[in-house]
Amino acid sequence: MKNNHCFFLICVLCIFTLSGCTPKENGDNISAFCYRMNSYNETYNLTPDGYIFDDIEGSYTRFFILSDGTDLMLQFKTDEKNRIYQMNITLPLQNNTTENEAFFFITDCITAFCNDNKAANQLTEEINLKSALTVVDFKTKKAEIGKISIKTDTTEIGTVISLYNNNYT
Numbered sequence: 001m002k003n004n005h006c007f008f009l010i011c012v013l014c015i016f017t018l019s020g021c022t023p024k025e026n027g028d029n030i031s032a033f034c035y036r037m038n039s040y041n042e043t044y045n046l047t048p049d050g051y052i053f054d055d056i057e058g059s060y061t062r063f064f065i066l067s068d069g070t071d072l073m074l075q076f077k078t079d080e081k082n083r084i085y086q087m088n089i090t091l092p093l094q095n096n097t098t099e100n101e102a103f104f105f106i107t108d109c110i111t112a113f114c115n116d117n118k119a120a121n122q123l124t125e126e127i128n129l130k131s132a133l134t135v136v137d138f139k140t141k142k143a144e145i146g147k148i149s150i151k152t153d154t155t156e157i158g159t160v161i162s163l164y165n166n167n168y169t
Helices: 002-021 030-040 101-114 117-127 129-134
Strands: 052-054 059-065 071-078 084-092 137-145 148-154 158-165
Touching: 030 101, 071 101, 084 101, 101 117, 101 129, 101 148, 101 158, 117 129, 117 137, 117 148, 129 137, 129 148, 129 158
Parallel strands: none
Antiparallel strands: 052 059, 059 071, 071 084, 084 158, 137 148, 148 158
16 A cells, blocks of 8 residues: 555656646747747757846846847746736848848747747738838838737837737736
């Protein structure tokens, strides 16, 4: 009888230990976002570490310098359960998006945030992402697919892209 209890306890501990260490691909947190990004491109090697946390805003911010020299800021806003409900991407105005690392990184970020390839493609088409990164347009471009919405603003300084998961707001 004592052996059965020990075996049961060991099994329960193993299940908790193993399930706690695996990333959740479909989650709405930074770990799941990083997991999805890395599955799109192995060279990203993103981790949930290295973000600057703002306790008042409930935001996580990280700066990247891509291999083509583009400076990029990625920011997430989270709710009280640490679920991502907003993602902001800022970067300088681009000269060209053809074969541009920043363009591919941003499209991967949008896809990882949406966790839906079809919705992400529709959003980037509706706002004309290539144009939003290269052409100054003081009018905000907006699109919404299901519970995900996107807004872009482009000035001489650069572009701000904001995505919202309206499931949590």
